[in-house]
Amino acid sequence: MKLFKKIIxxxxxxxVAIQFVRPARNxxxxxxxxxxxxxxxxxxxxxxxxxxACYDCHTNNTNYPWYSNVQPIAWMLARHIKNGKDKIxxxxxxxxxxxxxxxxxKEIANQIKDDEMPLFSYKMMHSKANLSKEEKNLxxxxxxxxADSLSANx
Amino acid sequence: MTNIILGIAIATASLTACNSHNATDxxxxxxxxxxxxxxxxxxxxxxxxxxxxxxxxxxxxxxxxLQLKNALTKDNGKDAAKAGNAIIATLATVDMKSxxxxxxxxxxxxxxxxxxxAEHIGANGDKIEHQREHFVMLSKDITDxxxxxxxxxxxxxxxxxxxxxxxxxxxxxxxLKEIKNPYYGKSMSTCGSVKETLK
Numbered sequence: 284m285k286l287f288k289k290i291i292x293x294x295x296x297x298x299v300a301i302q303f304v305r306p307a308r309n310x311x312x313x314x315x316x317x318x319x320x321x322x323x324x325x326x327x328x329x330x331x332x333x334x335x336a337c338y339d340c341h342t343n344n345t346n347y348p349w350y351s352n353v354q355p356i357a358w359m360l361a362r363h364i365k366n367g368k369d370k371i372x373x374x375x376x377x378x379x380x381x382x383x384x385x386x387x388x389k390e391i392a393n394q395i396k397d398d399e400m401p402l403f404s405y406k407m408m409h410s411k412a413n414l415s416k417e418e419k420n421l422x423x424x425x426x427x428x429x430a431d432s433l434s435a436n437x
Numbered sequence: 438m439t440n441i442i443l444g445i446a447i448a449t450a451s452l453t454a455c456n457s458h459n460a461t462d463x464x465x466x467x468x469x470x471x472x473x474x475x476x477x478x479x480x481x482x483x484x485x486x487x488x489x490x491x492x493x494x495x496x497x498x499x500x501x502x503l504q505l506k507n508a509l510t511k512d513n514g515k516d517a518a519k520a521g522n523a524i525i526a527t528l529a530t531v532d533m534k535s536x537x538x539x540x541x542x543x544x545x546x547x548x549x550x551x552x553x554x555a556e557h558i559g560a561n562g563d564k565i566e567h568q569r570e571h572f573v574m575l576s577k578d579i580t581d582x583x584x585x586x587x588x589x590x591x592x593x594x595x596x597x598x599x600x601x602x603x604x605x606x607x608x609x610x611x612x613l614k615e616i617k618n619p620y621y622g623k624s625m626s627t628c629g630s631v632k633e634t635l636k
Contacts, residue, residue, distance in 0.1 A: 393570045
């Protein structure tokens with residue numbers, strides 16, 4: 284029993300200690316000229332899906348949930364956001380070449396079609412990211428259409 | 438008893454340490470990636486030795502691509518991944534500064550995209566459908582690369598499958614006149630037709 288108490292005590296101490304190791308927050312607050320919405324005319328319904336399902340990990344501005352203040356959750360989120368932005372960053376989308384923009388638009392459609400994105404863990408905590416069939420089709424159609432019109436012009 | 442407690446304490450401490458260590462690690466790799474000039478990926482020894490003043494390795498890139506294409510026609514995701522990684526390695530040997538300005542511009546545009554698709558293909562040996570999605574766009578890049586740098590002296594065929602790419606159709610480059618479809622593999626090997634001969 285004494286051992287059990289000691290272990291709990293240690294765990295509590297460790298838990299408290301790690302709360303002081305806080306990763307930097309992904310919040311820039313400014314809208315760059317290369318922002319997705321500046322580069323393309325994005326319809327409102329498409330934009331709101333992107334906002335609800337993608338932007339937390341794929342822009343420079345994360346809308347943090349309350350539990351993001353708890354470690355080690357914040358560490359996990361920081362890693363997801365970093366990886367997400369490495370693959371695609373809607374805040375700086377226009378800094379890609381046209382060729383790459385076309386690729387990325389198609390890749391978005393493919394990821395949605397294959398149910399790879401949004402991530403399961405994200406959908407568990409964000410019900411709005413659980414896209415309906417109609418929402419998925421809307422996103423895929425718009426992404427493919429935009430990619431095709433870019434290809435046609437180049 | 439105290440040993441167990443000590444063990445847990447050390448384990449948790451090292452976990453936290455690992456985490457902060459990782460953060461600096463990824464930063465370092467980021468810096469590395471930003472300067473492709475320092476990238477010195479070695480090709481496997483079975484390829485020809487590259488002389489000090491390299492000509493543009495269009496032959497090698499096409500050879501890697503054809504390997505990728507052939508792996509996909511055989512539904513072999515593992516080999517496709519290897520070929521994808523070979524493309525990345527070959528691109529790393531390109532000395533961009535040796536190219537004339539116009540070619541350098543088109544190379545940079547194409548290679549930037551090409552590399553990303555090759556990375557996805559290289560990292561997804563167990564997801565052949567995902568590899569094929571990227572192969573659609575990678576084949577477009579290769580076609581443009583051949584337009585800009587030539588076919589390396591070998592006759593190539595631009596083939597088209599109207600069913601691939603969610604029914605929108607997709608092209609691929611082949612060294613064979615005969616159709617062997619990389620988008621459907623063995624299940625629909627002969628679907629498609631030659632659209633153009635690149636001589």
